[in-house]
Amino acid sequence: MNYDTFIDQVAQRTRGSSEDAVALSSATLETLAERLTGGEVLDLAAQLPKPLQVVLKPSPRTEAADRFGAAEFVARVALRAGVDETAARNGARAVFTTLREAITGGEFDDVITQLPRDYREMVEPAMAPGATLRRSGL
Structure with a gap:
């Protein structure tokens, strides 16, 4: 998937602007990178378009994952994206x-x-059947 398609799909799912989708995508991926082990961040980044790889900041030196729960995840996304916690979630x-x-x-x-x-x-909707745009009709 290319960068523009990724951002367009996030914008459609949030019913927001492309600018909001860029901010939310960057904030979510940056926070996710803090939560994953370094090797997993590298594996994930390898499959994403360049602008999203940069956000993940993969580094072989960052092996340990930061341990924090979903509430902290949402709070970090909200702070980074400049939105409230409901919009961040x-x-x-x-x-x-x-x-x-x-x-x-x-x-x-x-x-x-x-x-x-x-x-x-946050994660189960992504795993549910019909979560894709094509099947959900968004």
């Missing part, structure tokens, strides 16, 4: 769903297994 859901469509080879499952149970509210 909805944006993160949209990014996770789009991410699932953008990457292949079980990589999404590898990412999700590193997140604790309290992330389910």
